[in-house]
Amino acid sequence: MNAPLPTRRDEAWRYADLKALEPVWAKLTGPEQITVPAGETVSRQIAELPVIDGVGMIDLDVTIGDKATFILHVLAHNADYGRIHVKATLGNGSHFELGGAILGSGKQTLEIVTETIHAEPNATSNQVVRSVLADTATGSFLGRINVARHAQKTDAAQSVKSMLLDRGATANAKPELEIFADDVKCAHGATVGELNKQALFYMASRGIDPVTAKKLMLQAFIADAFVSLEDDAARDGIEGKALEVLEGLS
Amino acid sequence: MTISTGVTHRLKNFELKRNQMLKIENLHATVGDTEILKGLSLEINAGEIHAIMGPNGAGKSTLAYALGGRPGYEATEGSASFDGQDLLDMDPHERAAAGIFLGFQYPVEIPGVSNLQFLRESLNAQRAVRGEEALNGAEFIKLAKEKAALLKMDMDMLKRAVNVGFSGGEKKRNEMVQMGILDPKLAILDETDSGLDIDALRTVGSGINAIMRKPDKAVLLITHYQRLLDEVKPDFVHVLAAGRIVKTGGPELAMQLEEEGYEAIAEAA
Numbered sequence: 001m002n003a004p005l006p007t008r009r010d011e012a013w014r015y016a017d018l019k020a021l022e023p024v025w026a027k028l029t030g031p032e033q034i035t036v037p038a039g040e041t042v043s044r045q046i047a048e049l050p051v052i053d054g055v056g057m058i059d060l061d062v063t064i065g066d067k068a069t070f071i072l073h074v075l076a077h078n079a080d081y082g083r084i085h086v087k088a089t090l091g092n093g094s095h096f097e098l099g100g101a102i103l104g105s106g107k108q109t110l111e112i113v114t115e116t117i118h119a120e121p122n123a124t125s126n127q128v129v130r131s132v133l134a135d136t137a138t139g140s141f142l143g144r145i146n147v148a149r150h151a152q153k154t155d156a157a158q159s160v161k162s163m164l165l166d167r168g169a170t171a172n173a174k175p176e177l178e179i180f181a182d183d184v185k186c187a188h189g190a191t192v193g194e195l196n197k198q199a200l201f202y203m204a205s206r207g208i209d210p211v212t213a214k215k216l217m218l219q220a221f222i223a224d225a226f227v228s229l230e231d232d233a234a235r236d237g238i239e240g241k242a243l244e245v246l247e248g249l250s
Numbered sequence: 251m252t253i254s255t256g257v258t259h260r261l262k263n264f265e266l267k268r269n270q271m272l273k274i275e276n277l278h279a280t281v282g283d284t285e286i287l288k289g290l291s292l293e294i295n296a297g298e299i300h301a302i303m304g305p306n307g308a309g310k311s312t313l314a315y316a317l318g319g320r321p322g323y324e325a326t327e328g329s330a331s332f333d334g335q336d337l338l339d340m341d342p343h344e345r346a347a348a349g350i351f352l353g354f355q356y357p358v359e360i361p362g363v364s365n366l367q368f369l370r371e372s373l374n375a376q377r378a379v380r381g382e383e384a385l386n387g388a389e390f391i392k393l394a395k396e397k398a399a400l401l402k403m404d405m406d407m408l409k410r411a412v413n414v415g416f417s418g419g420e421k422k423r424n425e426m427v428q429m430g431i432l433d434p435k436l437a438i439l440d441e442t443d444s445g446l447d448i449d450a451l452r453t454v455g456s457g458i459n460a461i462m463r464k465p466d467k468a469v470l471l472i473t474h475y476q477r478l479l480d481e482v483k484p485d486f487v488h489v490l491a492a493g494r495i496v497k498t499g500g501p502e503l504a505m506q507l508e509e510e511g512y513e514a515i516a517e518a519a
Contacts, residue, residue: 201320202358204342205351206372206432207379216371220362220411 001028015140015172017081017109024055031059031087038065038091045073045234046084047241054080066091066120073229073238076110076139077103077245087115090123098127099225102162103245104137104169111140111172118147118154118184125155130225131162132218133169134249140172145186147179154184162192163221165249218246271296271436271468272317272337276328278493279309279316286312288493289328294436294468301471301479301504304490305512310472311355313490314440318352319345332436346372347379349435351428353442357421360412365424366394368412369431376432397430401457418445426457437462438470443478455481476508491516 005025006013036042049056056079064070068091076082088096096116104110116125131139141160162171173190195217203213222242229235272294279287286309294300304310315323317330319342330337332348340348360368374384385393398408401423413421422442429437439458443451459482462469471482479487479501487503488495489512496516497503507515 196358196360197321198358199360201318201342202354202360203368203372205318205320205346205354206368206428207343207346207376208372209343209375210341212371212375216363216368217360220360223362 001025001030011176012085012113012115012142012144014142014174015109015111015138016083020055020081020109024052027052028057028059031061031085034060034062034070036062036064036068036070036094039067040065041069041071043071043073043229043231043234045229045238047075047238049076049079049082049084051079051082056082058084058086060086062086062088062096064088064090064094064096064123067093069095069097071097071228073099073226073234074112075101075103075238075242075245076112077101077108077242079110080108082108082110083113084111085113085115087117088125089117089119090125092120093122094120095123096125096127097228098125098129099228100127100129100141101222101225101242102129102131102133102139102141103222103242103249104131104139105134105249106137107135108137109140110137111142113140113142114144116143116145116156118145118151118156118181120148121151121181122153123151123155125157126228127158127160128225128228129158129160130222131160131171132165132222132246132249133162133171134165136166136168136170138170138172140174141190142172142174142176143188144176145178147177147181147184147186149180151181152183154181154186156184156186158188158190159224160188160190161221161224162190163218164192164194215246218249219243222246269295270331270334272330272332272470274317274328274330277313277316277325277330278327279312279323279325281312281323285326286493287316290490290494291328292488292495294470296435296468297465298486299463299469299471299482299484300486300488301473301484302488302490302495303473303504303507303512305516308490309493310490311440314352314355314438314470314472317345317350317438318342343375344379346432346434347376351432351434351437353425353429353437353439355441355444357413357416357425359414359416361414363412365408365410365412366391369394369408369428372428373432393431394427397427397461400430400460401427402453403427419447419450422446422454423450423457426454426461430457430461433461435466436468436470438472440472441474442471443473443475451477452481454478458482476504479504489515
């Protein structure tokens with residue numbers, strides 16, 4: 001890329017692994033442009049990041065036409081430093097759906113960064129991100145939502161939950177809302193926690209061994225990110241991959 | 251000779267089970283740095299229903315958790331064996347597979363995991379440890395339906411996430427449905443009667459009788475009140491105070507407790 005290497009002062013790169021990024025920065029091409037024509041629906045799943053020298057980058061610049069829908073499901077896992085950046089610009093009455101899971105272990109740094117631009121009225125967006133982090137991995141979600149002055153009746157939601165499996169793991173969750181219209185709904189919620197010990201004992205008391213109990217709870221936890229994927233085969237594909245990665249974590 | 255050896259062997263097993271299911275001797279248990287159980291001894295034989303009553307803080311729940319193997323409830327002295335196996339040496343899931351069911355005073359919610367999935371995993375995990383074949387989907391649903399009907403529980407509730415959004419009474423009834431499906435040898439029921447209205451108490455009581463009142467099973471009922479004991483008639487009633495059993499008697503002891511209170515009886519003992 002021709003642009004200068006970002007610094008930590010750039011809000012959107014605050015938690016990035018810039019050291020890992022530097023050697024590959026020049027090899028990166030700019031964002032992939034996606035246009036969803038008015039009234040149409042495009043659904044995309046990304047279960048693997050394209051990795052160059054340990055760095056996996058996805059960069060999407062999506063323009064969603066009037067009454068159109070863009071549905072994106074992503075899985076961030078297979079890179080030392082992985083970043084999924086999505087800029088979505090919404091047309092009148094359109095919808096942007098994001099379901100993302102971040103599954104990190106070792107020293108991985110993984111992040112999902114979104115810029116959701118409600119440029120026109122009556123559009124809706126829903127973002128659900130679930131992170132499971134082991135060892136000293138870092139998982140971050142940065143979600144900016146801009147609502148233009150005339151984008152009335154905007155309904156935007158973000159739900160971000162992180163599960164820390166080890167003491168050294170880090171989760172960052174940062175909603176960033178810039179709202180200029182006055183008749184809008186923008187909900188955002190974030191939690192960071194660990195596996196519920198009471199639930200683990202409850203399961204054990206019924207005969208479920210600790211490894212299976214942990215697996216069941218983590219499966220249920222990340223399933224939230226994929227419920228919005230209606231195509232069963234597609235959902236089984238990306239969720240199946242996620243479960244496979246989870247097995248490696250626990 | 252061969253035949254008679256077989257008979258003797260079977261008789262011996264029968265004797266063993268009959269004489270001794272749970273045996274607790276001089277059990278001391280701590281929670282954090284505090285000793286809660288201070289030398290508790292109790293023996294439960296197959297076919298018996300025991301009730302443990304006692305004031306708040308006596309150690310009733312600690313006894314249930316210590317027997318269930320809850321982390322943080324540490325047995326520091328004494329012993330507990332179940333069917334001749336050292337219970338304290340087993341992990342919680344191994345105790346379940348051995349045939350112990352712990353009914354929780356506050357059943358835990360598990361979002362995202364359906365009751366049916368949870369119970370099928372539980373049952374098949376126990377069966378695997380016992381070297382039995384897993385139940386398939388159809389066999390399991392049939393069993394679940396039968397036990398849910400016994401406790402007057404809607405099948406729809408079994409499809410929902412474990413205890414999520416259940417009322418206090420529904421959670422307790424769900425515990426009993428789980429007990430019915432898992433079919434344990436010994437049920438330790440920690441204040442299963444708390445939070446139940448009169449009708450639910452009756453349903454839960456008859457559920458316990460139907461599932462557990464059998465010659466090869468036993469129950470340890472932990473309760474504050476006489477009410478449940480009207481439904482599930484105990485063979486023995488024990489009074490637990492300050493971490494020890496201070497008095498043991500028949501059902502009449504529960505009546506006496508109801509009338510005179512714990513203090514009078516614990517002091518007289």
